[in-house]
Amino acid sequence: MSDGFDFDTTAVREQVRRLRDDERAIEGLPIRLVIALVVGVASLSVMMNMLSGVSGLAVTELDTQPTPEVVTPGEQAVDVRVVTSEGRPVAGATVVAKGETARLDGIVTAETDGNGTATLDLAPTLGPNQVDGTLRFEVKPPAGSEFVDRRGNTKLLVVAED
Known part of the structure; x- marks a missing residue:
């Protein structure tokens, strides 16, 4: 009896093995976080500078x-x-x-x-x-x-x- 899903267990095991052995995500994550933080702070700084020039807020x-x-x-x-x-x-x-x-x-x-x-x-x-x-x-x-x-x-x- 089939439930409508056909799994290729060999392909699933291969995918799990590749993810487990891939170390790039662990090495790249801190650098990506630092870049995102720097870009976010720079964007916030630009927005705050623009808002401080709006006289309607003061x-x-x-x-x-x-x-x-x-x-x-x-x-x-x-x-x-x-x-x-x-x-x-x-x-x-x-x-x-x-x-x-x-x-x-x-x-x-x-x-x-x-x-x-x-x-x-x-x-x-x-x-x-x-x-x-x-x-x-x-x-x-x-x-x-x-x-x-x-x-x-x-x-x-x-x-x-x-």
Whole structure:
């Protein structure tokens, strides 16, 4: 009875003997590994060098610097300067003022000029028996830039008049 496989046992034994007696694989293996390692390290080095030149991977956090930092309730103009962590001004960013513990009627926006300064017309209010509060600023970086605004920014303190 046949299972569909016909083996030539003599040919199989000959193949096993040739593999057993062949020492080239053992001698050539370390050299091939060294060559593969060198080529792999060189390729990785080239790829890392290419990636380090891509500016989209590096981002710079932005912060706000309101002037003045402390105001009283009521209508007034506040200059907000947008800067990098190194203190360089950022032109073309949009500054958004929102109420926090002090209130604003809606949100107020303005775009920074060449010096990184935006002037916002704010009218903060405080609640009854509230002595102080804060307004927060968010920054929308210029489109296509390497800037981000992920962390909290400097807030504006609103203090009630005595």
